[in-house]
Amino acid sequence: MIMTVTTLNVATLKAVKNAVIGNRTAKGHYGRDEMFVSRLVECINDPPMSPSDPEGTRTNLRIEAAHILASLSYGSPDALRMLLRLNASQALLYAVSTFKPSDSVPLKAALTRALRALAAAIADTVGPSQWGLSPTVSDLRPEAKAALDNLFQPDILDVYIPLLNDPSPQVSTAIAQLIASSVRDSTHRTKVSDWCPPGERTVETKGKRGWEKREPTKSPSRQSGWIARTLTTLLRQKDAKLQEAVLSALASLTKENEPLALRLARAPPGQEPVLSTVLSLCKSRNTDLQLAASLCATNILRAPPAPKSHLSYISPADQATAITIMHVLNRIISLDAASNPSKTKACFILYHLVTDHRLFCQLAYERNCLVQVAQLVTSITPLENTEFDEDEPESVSRLREAALTVVAAIAMFDNDIRTAVTDEFKIIPVVQASLSHQYVGVRYAACQCARALSRAVAALRTNIVDTGLGMSVFQLFMKEDEDRQVMHAASTVVCNIVTDFSPLRSTLIEQGVIARLVLLLNTHDSALRLNALWAFKNLLYKATPELKRQVMNSIGWQEVRHLFEDPDHRIREQAFHIVRHVADGVDGVDLLFSEMGGSEVLLGHLAQAIESDDDEDVVLQAVFVLANMANSAAHQRSILADSRILKCLRDCLIDAKVEIRRPAISCVLELVRQNPRSHRELHEAKIDSTLRHMCEHTLHVSASPTTLRLGGGRQMGAEDDLEVQDKARQALHWLEHNADMDV
Template identity: 50%
Template sequence: MTFTPLSLSNLKAIKNTVIGNPSAKVQLAQDQVFIQTLVQCLNDPPPTDPQEDDLRIEAAHVIASISYGSESVLGTLLRCDAPRAFLYAISKFTPDDTAPLRSAFARGLRALAIAIADTVGPSQWGLREERSAIKNDAEAALDYLFETDSIDLYLPLLVDPSPQTRISIAQLLGFSVRTAEHRTAVVSWLPPEDRMKEVKTKRGWEKTAASANAPNRQGGWACRNLAALTHGKDAKLQEAALWGLATIAKDNSLVAAALGKTPTDREGPSLLSSILTLAKSRSTDIQLAACLCATSIIRASSPASPASSVPPVDDTAARTVMNVINRIISASTESLPSRTKACFILYYLVTDNTTLSFSAFERGCLGKLAAVLQEVTPLTPRAEWEEDEPETVAALREGALTAVAAIALFDNTIRRNVTDDLRLLPTINTALTHRHVGVRYAACQCVRALSRAVAVLRTNIVDSGLGMAVFQIFKKESGEDRRVTAAALAAVCNIVNEFSPLRPIYLDLGLMPRLVQLLAGGDATLRLSSLWAVKNLLSKTSGETKRDVMQCLGWGRLAELLEDADGAVQEQAFHLVRNLAENEAGVEMIFRELGADVLLRHLTDALGAEDDDVVLQATCVLANLANGAAAAQAHLLASPTLLSALRGVLAERAPHIRRPGVSAVLELARTSTAGRRALGAAGVGGTLRRMCSAAGSGGGMVGAAGLRGSGTGSAMDDDRDVIEQARTALDWLEHGEAYR
């Protein structure tokens, strides 16, 4: 059926039909003629209709309603170029346009932008099913929405007279900005007239006073205006502004500093203090928005932030957020979506931060999460999980498991609390088989975190069956989400370490063929983690296992990995060789199977790489090879380019990289007179002399050392035993014959 020409009554009926009705939306998407006519109506309503504005408003409302929940509908809207139609309509706004018209178009653009962002990802509140069919189109549309020309059209509506319009634009920022590039585009945006002033000033055409809208002033134009909205009395506007601020402050130290700084031009507390006050609001929605906003500020202002000049936020802010979140998580009177968001906000606060993770543990967050998990998760899989369990319950379980994994990632005491006191292993095991992709993913992340503890791995992971359950997910070759496979593989990487009783069992059950399969695939995350697992397999293992593993991996493939374009892959490949070369038999096998020419060429290149992690592993490989038999040492000493690269490491790299380099020199200096001459000819002796001299005088390394980023530092930064080892190596180089 085709709904053309459009009428106001038809559109209202359609809107009422599709609200909350996914099947009606899908059916509507099949009528592309209608969707195209609907989009066209945004700018060109039927000329015979006397209620043109009302028709355009209703068309915008219908598009906003059908944007959510259906891939087919969104795909049709993208094919009809709905984002461009909305922006074109907004570009034609005049002062005479009514508030309902402006707010309807802002709402429609917001709904469309959020639906597109949810398709592109990453998801804000847990994993969503990937929509591969329209992802490319959605990515292009989202990039278009955050081009400067597009932002010029809708961001000024953040100061529109209509509160509903301002709310929609703030929500658009809060829920559709997902990447650093889009965040930067919003944060750095200036109104066109202010951009012109900036350009003229930079070119020297005219001198102007410092603009009140200078890019970095109070975090930028968007930050200033969102912050202003939080001071009003409109609760919906406050909430929307807080979501917007939370998004643009994420991972942005400059914005975080502006929000956490006490203002100098007016009296009153910092905006962060005001946000923490709002976190104690009577409205749960405002509490959640304020907690996420405070979390973004805390994390971007932490000492671990790349901008180390930003002072850390007082931990009072983190404690306040944790207290509010604890209350929401454990309150059965709160809605399940609110409790889910609280779990993810806690995750955002503590993830990859040792101090905040332990603080959350001390404040009882783990206990609250465990209570939620035991409340919503049966101890054995239920048939109802396949059909009857509401998505909101699954989402809460996912959020709680995700937060547990983040809190337990770094500390053995916390891991023991999870396994022994809270007894969460049966719950995690049950979650591994859940139909919801996010629940399985979060459960795998919990296994990964817990398996980092040796004692837990040797006992609880084995006895509970978690180790075998996560291995079965990893082995599944079809029908599993690649992100779940990646999380299971991350757990497997820990479980195959040398102290694990599951290592030989995994090998017997086909671990290596599956790793090689993933290593040969196109997914970068799976590829890197597979190589990581192989590296761990080769650590502290028998020569027979080393031979079997390498026979399956292939020496030719290893040679390719040693020159891979991805620095992280190169690092793991050299670490793999390092583990192979743990003893003389391993060193001999490497030279025999890989070949001296190939090995030394790759090693030389890696010692001169820009990536310090690659250089470190290559230097450790060299140190292990130098401890091999005389034949291996002879190969190393016969390569002037390799020895020259080693001298460069000693002269230019950071102390932790010089350590294995000095060890290699000492072993090679003990070989023979010819070997010492080769080291001397490469300039190694002079570099060692400068290291020792600088340590004795308190001076720093000179020359290229100051040009290498993390490779800078004085020789005094070296441990005393490294300097003593350098002196011993220098003594061997200069007086080696006396030791014979």
Template identity: 50%
Template sequence: MTVRTITTTTLKRLKNSVIGNPSAKLALAQDSAFIHSLVSCLNHPPPSFGEAQGSQDDIRIEAAHVISSISYGSEEALASLLRANALQAFLDALSTVKPLDPPAFKPAFARGLRILSCAIADVVGPSQLGLRTWSAQLRAESKAALNYLLEFECLDTYLPLLASPSTQTSISIAQLIGSAIRCEDHRNAITDWLPLADRLKEVKGKRGWERPDMVNSTAPSRQGGWVVRNLITLMQKKDLKLQEAALSAIAALAKDNPPVAGALAKASPDRDAIVPLSFVLSLTKSRAPDVQLAASLCATHILRANASNVHPASVDQIAALNVIHVVNRMLASETPQHRIKACYTLYYLVTDEKDLCQEVFDRGTLDKIASLVKSITPLEKGSEWEEDEPESTISLREAALTAIATISLFDHEIKRDIADNLQLLPTIHVSLTHRNVGVRYAASQCVRALSRAVAVIRTNLMDTGVGLTVFQVFKKPDEDPRVTYAALLAVCNLVNDFSPLRPIFVEQGLLPRLMQLHEVGDTDLRINVLFAMKNLLRMSKIPLKRTTMASLTWPLLTELSADPEVAIQEQAFSILRNIAGDEPGVDFVFESMSEEALATTIITGLDSPHEDVTREAAFFLGNLANGSKAQQDLIFSHPHILQSMHICMADAKSETRCPIVSCVYELLAANPKRRHEFNEVGIISTLRHMCDMTSTVSVSPGGRFSNHHHIHTEADVEAARGARKVLDLLDRNGTEV
């Protein structure tokens, strides 16, 4: 596409031609010279060429509209705009608007900045409504652009416009915040920002030891900061579009942000002031569906962030019910976008909240989502489904499956209902191979959730072929990494000892694929690759152990036990623990590792400052204690092992002390004469203290793990019971201790 002359008329014609026309947007994006000219028009429009007076102003406005129209056009269009420095051009245009300039300037430039910024944020992620795929180069360019947008000087340009007398301008800036803010650093940049006058006031008022929001009701940082306060004001306006935009912005700033969420949930010292959260909840009953949904998402993020700030599992159940009611209503809407937003709002509300998952199940929400996703998913593949399916339907399927996976993660009753009563497995099955990456990802997450139930694995996932299909998704070499990761999570569950799919997966190339993914170097992938191997080795026979270690190798496993990443260390010791789970396994360990390497590995684990690592190392050592007397001698030939055992027994949590105590028992049962070595390092004395522990205080209130709760638990009782068992053994053998 070539546009030789830029005038108001040609720009209007161009704007109308590209709206809703992806091919026209692509053609325009490929004309880089024109894109640069178009961006230049925002601040340096060409001469009027005889048009009516003031047409240069009109050109600037129309250029902003055209750029807005192509921002969401395609990867090529967005890349062209970034390389033409369109983001900087919009900021320059906004910063140079004069009082006598046309009133349409600010709304047009603010809208253009908002649309372009949102397109950039969608590339950077994390996604708000479904997964998309972008090139690495565009992601890098977009990340740099988004970081620039959040720099202080840029914030000074557009954030004051929240208080603009132009409603259109305020809406655009609120929408920008709601869509472009995706991470903690960006939230902090927005909430910490203050206008120049307030910045000066804050500097003058600080005395170092005071919290301004506590001692001064007019402090700039009160109620979440200047931006949040102004959004609360906008939220109370009668304009529905303004309410929706303000609610979306507050939601973005409150998400995973306990200080802001806490400020929004508490009452103000001013009796006449509203409690923001209460007002948000009142808007869930608005006559406008878009406002209801925005209020529900806003309330969700406030409730979840405030709960994490107050106490785990303390989400306000009554307030959450308001959101669930909106979701149930919107799932019956005829507008796909409303149903998509309802599913994602539910996802944000119930993620990792077992009680809320049960609540939505009890209120029939899962039934509604199941009926919805089945109604839009044909079980027989065909060209119509693969090629002609509307994007809105694809996005709705992804959203529904995402919600189903989240709701079903914890409760076995819910999993069985999905598999047996709601008969969703055929829908999940066909979605695993859908052409859309988001649908495949969501379906894989559903399999991951369902595969946490033993009965579902043994029957439904096996009989329907879903387990084998997700394994093929996992093995696919050119699959999207996000889908591969989700499929890996499902495979981790499907290789447990109770799964009939375990030997099939091994035969079909499980181990080479796991090692291939481990070599990618991504930390999350490495952790879950090792998690899969740990489950694969659980209660396994020696042939499978040998096959697994032929792929993983002993040198690599030893290296992983000292990896800088704590979660990697934990999984490595879990693998060692499962290998040594029976006598042949213990023999395999001693056969494969030198005495020095084995002792060093044990000491490294027991001496770790991280409880999770120490616990797994303790279980590994406990399993080794079941070996032969010659193998048990390893522990006594390295005094540091005994010293480390004593430290763990005294300082660690009960979950770690129990296997250490069990280890001591096995060693003494095999050779009571070893009592002197135990006595010399203080283990026998500590065993007596464990038997004498009170109901409220743990054995040792100090040491490496002194931050754990000193509360009498079932594990404490088990550890004390084990200690008494050891002492009784010594008494029966006539041993003085």
């Protein structure tokens, strides 16, 4: 039964505490009571007292109020909304800032834990989620973001960060947990990583005469990192709870933070790096400590960007670290005694280790990680009944999400691994069933699996069609009320199943995929707009003239022109790529010139894109469009008559990367070969002299690869690409031949 609070005393507060712990209904009831919560927040610093109260009552009131605030932070949006409105975090920060040596450890621990709980709840509302997908975007997000940003202001950091050195392990543990749970983005990560005590900052700003400012990089504190040193010192204490909190804090701070990760992975001669200590804790008998150590080691290992090529090299040390982490995670995932939350964390840590890293994905496959995860997700997914139990425990749903997420990540790059997923482990029925799960994270992870599998041509032509998985994803994609994040994942699958080699392409067109993609293109969600364009690009590859006209009319020619000028360079790149596919035949070029406002407008957009120096991918696609247009004899004169376009071509031949020079030289060659009278325009654009310069240096470049390599690549206009060299010689031959004919 929920009681009504009329007076605040230790007894009533203890009763409320016992009522709200683990009880969402009670949290909602008390959380909506503005008068009660307001008095509770005031009680943190100024508890109601009477002269007859026994000694210690003030402290006990503050402790119980802190416990209740910590409990109200989680489980009830109404309670969190009230705490934000009443600025409970500021009250807790003020209480923490006024700690005195005489304050009891229980009081300090209760207040710091309450601050940690509220900070974590606020960070969860803002996102991103630390473990899986956040079910919904809360309407509290703007208020929560302001409160979270405030927690990382320098003067606020000065309040709670020094408490890492508090003599009480309970206090330092709570502060480490606060860092671990609330640092979610790079801005906050940098602010905490760079923090140092005010006394050290004062020294840093002074030079020899007391007023000269030192270079920040010369600062002793900045070079060694106060936070890193302090957390590392705490890590060596034999307190498992504190060690777990410190490892989690280091994991949050090193995520995508290469400078800090390198500092932890290396050590001066004669010293052991922090990473070695972390890896030793991976072998603890405490599962929570193992997980925290594994996540910390993973974030240290993965802080540098993933190699783009599958031929890249993994150092023996990095491989050994990855294998150690995989061994620990495999054991937890396969252990019957391990709890669902522990297995869920193990799966997500494995995901963080391998995601977007081809070599680690292969290593995980070789180390039987995929076997363990596949067996796990199969064991918890009933296939006899296609409908999931609505009362399925959330812990099982989250575990299924985590396991499917790992399967998708490991299978993302390699066809052999995808074949194992489909044929050996037979995961497709699990994926297909999960597409209809009530939990948004499961549907999202299932779409990610379908995306990974649909990257294989063989699977797309057989398993994905035969099992009905492709159409199941498409039906999810067509739902207008689907969660935005699930829709984004489903749209990536659609991008794959509308390609020219997909048996489902014509079926999807018949069932309205074009209209659905147009709707997504017209949303305000940049990720969905980008995927819609990507799908249109794939749909138009090797498309018939009829399909090209149908797609472009559906998008709208005016809209295409707007997309050429979109602020997002990724949108512009895809828009030009779409037009590139439209222009891959004479009929398509005619269509462009007739619908894009004429040659002046079309060529103007292309020139603007090529002249932009903000993104080479946009330039590449625009040059490809121009090269395709040059294949149409009927429109070559328009290109030759545009001095701005010719200058763009010349600049590409001189300065651009080889991927851009290839279509640029192809365009020039086609113009020269088909237009004997083009010498004058190309001479005025100085393209003839550019070609001559490229060809003059060809012999030197071809004969001296060592010199070229040591010199850093192309030098003084030299052309080092054989394809570009050959076409430049051909173009120059035609140009000089045509010039002789004119004479």
